[in-house]
Amino acid sequence: EVQLVESGGGLVQPGGSLRLSCAASGFTFSDHYMDWVRQAPGKGLEWVGRIRNKANSYTTKYAASVQGRFSISRDDSKNSLYLQMNSLETDDTAVYHCARVSGNYVLDFWGQGTLVTVSS
Amino acid sequence: DIQMTQSPSSLSASVGDRVTITCRASQGIGNNLGWYQQKPGKAPKSLIYAASSLQSGVSSKFSGSGSGTDFTLTISSLQPEDSATYYCQQYNSYPVTFGGGTKVEI
Numbered sequence: 533e534v535q536l537v538e539s540g541g542g543l544v545q546p547g548g549s550l551r552l553s554c555a556a557s558g559f560t561f562s563d564h565y566m567d568w569v570r571q572a573p574g575k576g577l578e579w580v581g582r583i584r585n586k587a588n589s590y591t592t593k594y595a596a597s598v599q600g601r602f603s604i605s606r607d608d609s610k611n612s613l614y615l616q617m618n619s620l621e622t623d624d625t626a627v628y629h630c631a632r633v634s635g636n637y638v639l640d641f642w643g644q645g646t647l648v649t650v651s652s
Numbered sequence: 653d654i655q656m657t658q659s660p661s662s663l664s665a666s667v668g669d670r671v672t673i674t675c676r677a678s679q680g681i682g683n684n685l686g687w688y689q690q691k692p693g694k695a696p697k698s699l700i701y702a703a704s705s706l707q708s709g710v711s712s713k714f715s716g717s718g719s720g721t722d723f724t725l726t727i728s729s730l731q732p733e734d735s736a737t738y739y740c741q742q743y744n745s746y747p748v749t750f751g752g753g754t755k756v757e758i
Contacts (some may be wrong), residue, residue: 534717566720567748569696577688578738595747604661629695635744636702638686642695 534558534641537631541646548620552614553644554630558639562608563584565633566617570626572644578626580604582633583613597623620650653726653741654678659752665758669730673754675723675740684744687716687725690753691736700725732758 540552554566554612567587568580581605592604601614613630627647631639655678675685688696693758698707700716702758703723727734740751742747753755 569706576753577741577750579741579750582746582748595744631696634698634701637684637703638698638707638741639688639696640698640701640703640707642697644695 534632534645536602536632536641537572537625538630538646540645541628541648543651544620545652546620546622546650548650549616550616550620550648552615552617552628552630552648554615554643556613556630556632557609559632561606563609563649564603565614566606567633567639568602568613568628569631569639569642570624570628570648572626575626580615580628586610617648620648620652624648625650653747654681654745654749656740656749656751658738658740658754661752662755662757664700665730665756666752667730667758669733671727671730671734673725673738673740673756674717675725675751677721677723677742680720681742683719683743684742684752685716685718685723686741686743687714688739689734689736690739706709708729721756727756730756730758734758 601619608650627645633640634640659700685703690696706715737753
């Protein structure tokens, strides 16, 4: 069974940093691209970014709203995905989901998410 | 960026109704479109990929159609458990973008 479990969320002040983790199990993690998607309270889904697999040089793509502030990484030996968030803003307040990218490029499995609250 | 516009933003229908949700892309995306269902407090669930292909394990009452800029998601016979918000998503080009969502109430 595919499982994705996020952790690391919490309350942080504007300008602060936070690192989210996503623990994957039930599939060959190293084969897949992985995404982060966020959802502000009461709002829709917003794609944050993607990291490709080793075969594609672990290259990354980001939404313009987080480019330069957020960084996605992965550790295939630990079946883990990470989101380093710096210079956090109040608009970054959201539930952050990690998601597996299928061979068809849809997000076929999602974690439950971890809440990040940016507030003074 | 490609803008994805869903309509309606919400709808109310009865058990057994056939429901159609529309998604329009601001430029052509081929068939690089997915549909997701999200229930309150839950993670999104993938329903459809490549505009019309049913995800494994998903009920055949869900169907998708369209290509280019205009797409639809149809629920053939609405049931109480289908109460949720539905999102379309384009993955034709970066950044990946989602529609604003359609809230379906029974």
